[in-house]
Amino acid sequence: MGLSVSTIVAAFAVYARAREEARSLFDYQLQQMAAAFPHEGFGPITAPFPDEAGMGDVVVVQIWGENGAQLYLSRPGSPAPQSMDIGFSTVSTPDGSWRVFSAITGNSIIQVSQPMSVREELAASMALRTMLPLLITLPVLIVLIWVTVGRGLKPLNEVAAAVGKRSADALQPLPDHRLPREVKPLVTALNDLLLRLGRSLSSQRSFIADAAHELRTPLTAVKLQIQLAERAVTDAERAAAFVRLKGGTERATHLVAQLLTLARNEPEAASQPFIPVDLTDVARQVIAEQAPIAEAKNLELGLSSSTPVPINGDPVALRTMVGNLVINAIHYTPSGGAIDVEAITQNGQACLVINDTGPGIPAAERERVFDRFYRHETAGVTGSGLGLAIVQKIAQRHGASVEFGEGPGGRGLRVTVRFPRE
Numbered sequence: 001m002g003l004s005v006s007t008i009v010a011a012f013a014v015y016a017r018a019r020e021e022a023r024s025l026f027d028y029q030l031q032q033m034a035a036a037f038p039h040e041g042f043g044p045i046t047a048p049f050p051d052e053a054g055m056g057d058v059v060v061v062q063i064w065g066e067n068g069a070q071l072y073l074s075r076p077g078s079p080a081p082q083s084m085d086i087g088f089s090t091v092s093t094p095d096g097s098w099r100v101f102s103a104i105t106g107n108s109i110i111q112v113s114q115p116m117s118v119r120e121e122l123a124a125s126m127a128l129r130t131m132l133p134l135l136i137t138l139p140v141l142i143v144l145i146w147v148t149v150g151r152g153l154k155p156l157n158e159v160a161a162a163v164g165k166r167s168a169d170a171l172q173p174l175p176d177h178r179l180p181r182e183v184k185p186l187v188t189a190l191n192d193l194l195l196r197l198g199r200s201l202s203s204q205r206s207f208i209a210d211a212a213h214e215l216r217t218p219l220t221a222v223k224l225q226i227q228l229a230e231r232a233v234t235d236a237e238r239a240a241a242f243v244r245l246k247g248g249t250e251r252a253t254h255l256v257a258q259l260l261t262l263a264r265n266e267p268e269a270a271s272q273p274f275i276p277v278d279l280t281d282v283a284r285q286v287i288a289e290q291a292p293i294a295e296a297k298n299l300e301l302g303l304s305s306s307t308p309v310p311i312n313g314d315p316v317a318l319r320t321m322v323g324n325l326v327i328n329a330i331h332y333t334p335s336g337g338a339i340d341v342e343a344i345t346q347n348g349q350a351c352l353v354i355n356d357t358g359p360g361i362p363a364a365e366r367e368r369v370f371d372r373f374y375r376h377e378t379a380g381v382t383g384s385g386l387g388l389a390i391v392q393k394i395a396q397r398h399g400a401s402v403e404f405g406e407g408p409g410g411r412g413l414r415v416t417v418r419f420p421r422e
Contacts, residue, residue, distance in 0.1 A: 008138075012131075014127075014130060014131050016127075017127075018123075018126060018127035018130040018131065019123045019124060019126075019127040022119075022122065022123035022126045022127060023119065023123055026099070026114065026119050026122070026123070027088060027099070027101070029059075030059070030088075030099065030101040030112045030113075030114060031101055031103075031112075033059065033061065033112045034101055034102075034103045034105075034110045034111075034112045035103070037063075037105055037110050058114055058115065058118045058122075059074075059112060059113070059114050060073070060074055060075050060078045060080035060112075060113045060114070061073075061074040061110070061111070061112050061113075062074070062080065062082065062110075062111045062113070063108055063109070063110050063111075064108060064109045064111075065107065065108055066107040066108065070082075071108065079093055079094075079095040080098060080113045081093050081098050081100060081113060082111070083100050083102060083111065083113075085100070085102060086102050086103065086104065086109075087101070087102065087103075088100070088101050089101075089102075090116065091113075096115055096116060096117055097115075097116040097117075098113045098114065098115055098116060099113065099114050099115075099116055099119055100112070100113040101113070155180055155183045156183060156186075159174060159183070159186070159187060159190075162174055162175070163190075171194045171195075171197055171198040171201070172194070173191040173194060173195070174187050174190055174191055174194070176188065176191070222245060222248040222249055225241055225242075225244045225245035225248055226245060228241040228244070229241035229242055229245060273314075274312040274313050274314060274398075275312065275313075275314075275315065276310055276311075276312060277310070277311055277312065277313045277314075277315045277318060278308045278309065278310055279309040279310075279311055279318070279343040279350055279352055279419075280303070280305060280306065280307065280308050280309050280343040281308070282315065282318050282319055282322055282343075283303055283322055283341045283342075283343050283352065284303055285319060286319060286322045286323045286326050286341075287301055287302070287303050287326065287341060289323070290323070290326050290327065290330060293327075293330055294330050294339065297330065297333075297335055298335045298336055299330060299333055299335070299336075299337055299338065299339060300337070300338040300339065301326070301330070301338075301339045301341075302338075302339075302340060302341070303340075303341050303342070303343075304340050304341070304342045305342045305343055305344055307343075307344075309343040309344065309345055309350045309351075310350070311350045311398075311419050313398050313419075314397070314398075317394045317397065317398075318394070318398070320390065320394060321390070321391050321394040321395065321417070322341075322352065324387040324388070324390055324391050325352075325354050325391060325415055325417075326339065326341065326354065327387065328387050328388070329354055329356040329358065329413070329415075332356065332358040332359060332413075333356045333357055333358040333412070334357075334358065337356065337357035337358065337412075338356070338357050339354065339355070339356045339357075340354070340355045340356075341353070341354050342354075342355075346418075348421045349418050349419060349420070349421055350418075350419040351416055351417065351418050351419070352416070352417040352419075353414065353415070353416050353417075354414070354415045355407045355408055355412060355413070355414050356407060356412045356413055357407065357411055357412040358412050358413060359412075359413075360406065360407065360411075360412055360413040361404055361413055369388050369404075388402075391417075395417055398419060398420075399419070399420040400417050400418055400419045400420065401417070401418050402415065402416070402417050403415070403416045403417075403418065
């Protein structure tokens with residue numbers, strides 16, 4: 001459509017320009033006809049001058065002497081005007097407008113005139129002949145473009161049809177054989193998207209199944225404690241049942257809170273923009289929050305660095321990550337032990353290091369501890385099994401890595417979170 005409009009506009013522009021050029025050419029011919037006459041004076045002329053311009057049937061030549069007497073008229077009886085204005089002029093007569101050129105030659109005035117209707121007809125004919133090839137080319141060009149674009153879009157239409165026929169759970173890669181070079185990047189990108197979408201959906205299904213399984217146990221326990229409370233005969237039995245019921249409710253509440261935190265910190269779901277954050281300040285806030293718990297367990301919890309370590313991140317998510325790591329250390333470190341938190345810069349990377357004097361994690365299990373609901377049971381410590389999974393998701397969202405190693409002196413556990421270089 002745009003090409004057709006552009007071509008038509010261009011054609012009319014060419015037509016208008018050709019008409020102007022034709023008018024200029026006719027003016028030049030009138031001027032040259034007048035210049036073709038001799039410069040000597042004229043006497044009475046009985047025979048017509050030869051038609052040097054080949055336009056005798058549309059051009060009228062008149063010559064007047066110095067006394068105003070007409071010496072010559074090429075077409076007797078012609079309604080040509082008798083204008084004495086020297087140069088070009090357009091004169092209106094009852095029979096129509098005329099284009100007139102007058103010049104002084106010797107002691108005579110030569111006037112060459114032409115009907116405007118004839119000029120316009122000839123100019124339009126010349127302009128139309130100039131524009132005709134462009135108008136003939138237009139439909140040919142439209143057909144050529146239609147065929148070329150249709151053939152070029154055929155692979156895209158096939159891909160669109162293949163996608164349109166798929167069900168919502170059909171995430172297999174699209175076929176990429178026999179595709180033009182220009183279409184292959186699009187299909188490759190779609191296949192990559194389908195692959196990532198499949199992984200995400202698989203992870204969600206697994207997460208929902210695991211969450212349902214894990215929630216079933218505490219909710220079943222809560223239901224049983226309610227039944228025991230209902231059956232209790234004495235106040236002591238009822239009080240004991242309510243204590244167990246409160247504990248079960250707290251565990252279920254904690255598990256749900258951890259599930260929500262994990263869902264919020266999935267890389268695909270997190271949308272909070274990153275801002276400048278001081279990692280040392282985040283660690284200081286977490287230690288202040290967890291100090292009463294560590295003190296109640298007779299643990300030494302402290303921050304061994306005070307130098308600011310700036311990074312870009314989500315401050316709320318970072319506090320959750322550091323908090324989970326510190327809480328894990330508190331849970332697994334025996335009474336009388338120590339937990340040291342440090343924010344440092346190593347080789348241009350911001351690092352958070354947490355050392356504890358607990359039992360550590362066997363090397364064979366260090367990869368599995370990031371799995372959802374996996375619990376490394378030590379010294380009777382229980383939990384939801386989501387703390388380190390949350391830590392990993394937050395680290396991945398910030399482009400960081402989490403490493404486990406031996407604590408100082410080969411005792412306990414060292415957790416190092418390495419953030420990317422800024």
